[in-house]
Amino acid sequence: MEFWLGLYGMQSPRVYPRSWAGLYDEVLEHAVYAEELGFDSFWLTEHHFWYDGYCPNLLPVLAAIARRTSRIGIGTGCSLLGLHDPLRDAEDKASLDVLSGGRLLLGLAPGYRPEEFEGLNIDKKTRGRRFYEAIEVMKRAWSSEAFSHHGEFFHYDDLHLSPKPLQDPHPPIWVGANRTKLQATNIGKAGLGFWEGPSMSIDVFRTNVAIYKEAARAAGHPESAIKCALFRDVCIAETQEEALRIMDEDLLPMYEEQYVAYGYVPEAAGSRREMLAHPVFQEIIDASFVGTPDQIIRKIERYRDAVHFDHFMPRIMHISQKKERLFKQMKLFAEHVIPYFKEQS
Numbered sequence: 001m002e003f004w005l006g007l008y009g010m011q012s013p014r015v016y017p018r019s020w021a022g023l024y025d026e027v028l029e030h031a032v033y034a035e036e037l038g039f040d041s042f043w044l045t046e047h048h049f050w051y052d053g054y055c056p057n058l059l060p061v062l063a064a065i066a067r068r069t070s071r072i073g074i075g076t077g078c079s080l081l082g083l084h085d086p087l088r089d090a091e092d093k094a095s096l097d098v099l100s101g102g103r104l105l106l107g108l109a110p111g112y113r114p115e116e117f118e119g120l121n122i123d124k125k126t127r128g129r130r131f132y133e134a135i136e137v138m139k140r141a142w143s144s145e146a147f148s149h150h151g152e153f154f155h156y157d158d159l160h161l162s163p164k165p166l167q168d169p170h171p172p173i174w175v176g177a178n179r180t181k182l183q184a185t186n187i188g189k190a191g192l193g194f195w196e197g198p199s200m201s202i203d204v205f206r207t208n209v210a211i212y213k214e215a216a217r218a219a220g221h222p223e224s225a226i227k228c229a230l231f232r233d234v235c236i237a238e239t240q241e242e243a244l245r246i247m248d249e250d251l252l253p254m255y256e257e258q259y260v261a262y263g264y265v266p267e268a269a270g271s272r273r274e275m276l277a278h279p280v281f282q283e284i285i286d287a288s289f290v291g292t293p294d295q296i297i298r299k300i301e302r303y304r305d306a307v308h309f310d311h312f313m314p315r316i317m318h319i320s321q322k323k324e325r326l327f328k329q330m331k332l333f334a335e336h337v338i339p340y341f342k343e344q345s
Helices: 020-037 057-070 084-101 114-119 124-143 183-191 201-216 238-262 274-276 277-285 293-306 323-344
Strands: 004-006 043-046 075-079 104-109 145-148 155-159 173-177 191-198 228-236 290-291 311-315
Touching: 004 020, 004 228, 004 323, 020 043, 020 057, 020 323, 043 057, 043 104, 057 075, 075 084, 075 173, 084 104, 084 124, 104 124, 104 323, 114 124, 114 238, 124 145, 124 183, 173 183, 183 191, 183 201, 191 201, 191 277, 201 228, 201 293, 228 238, 228 277, 228 293, 238 274, 238 277, 238 290, 274 277, 290 293, 290 311, 293 323, 311 323
Parallel strands: 004 043, 004 311, 043 075, 075 104, 104 173, 173 191, 191 228, 228 290, 228 311
Antiparallel strands: 145 155
């Protein structure tokens, strides 16, 4: 099993305000330490027009990480391709793959926030069709000497992309999956990797992966193209009591602020306990992996028993950015959880 560390958005929220210069410096330190610890890849995440400075451009930061590291994969999780020009994206990502020595992993998503589509003057209603057409444009640009494309959204005549990605024919592509059966079907039809979001229940995960695999096989994609990844918020400590304290102090404040600020839930007028009783927060709490290394191992195994997957992403990156606590958690995970599954495989 591969272990991806993420997701980093370099945010300065109201509850824990920080300088962005400091946050961008620290993400490089975290990536270097993740490589030292043996994580397989390190992932950033993209959004636009968010009040807390959520990273709008992943590639310069990943390029900086590539020059400070030598082995660890660098991932876009997710690059919001539904908001991008696919030909320019293909050029930029090919250059980054060359710069990193062939270490780029592409996590892609269509995007979902209305503010981003409105701000960039893109019709949100077309995001699904635009997204999958954009993927085809990128793949053709990477694999063809010259190509033309005339689709619903994009038109190009006799273009040649250079340099090509170092990875042949292109970096691995994963699509961030939402809860819908339609998205699972579309990912399967396209023959791309299925990357589950952080709060999907085990039952929904099982159901949607089955739909994804059925669609991929029906479309004639080889078994090697059918792959699944699980993403979870992780609070890990030597005792369960300490892990629960980390969740209470570092993880939940992120959701409390962001879910209200971004409009996922109405602002609560009651106490913090009443706010956390909201079904959306309960879903996050239930889905998070919180506990000792042995408990985290058992939680991963429970999901793997339900759905076979070969990639797991722990998000050990909390809104407080308490470096000593974060590094301790990364080390605990790397020294106890990763070896357990590596030895099995």
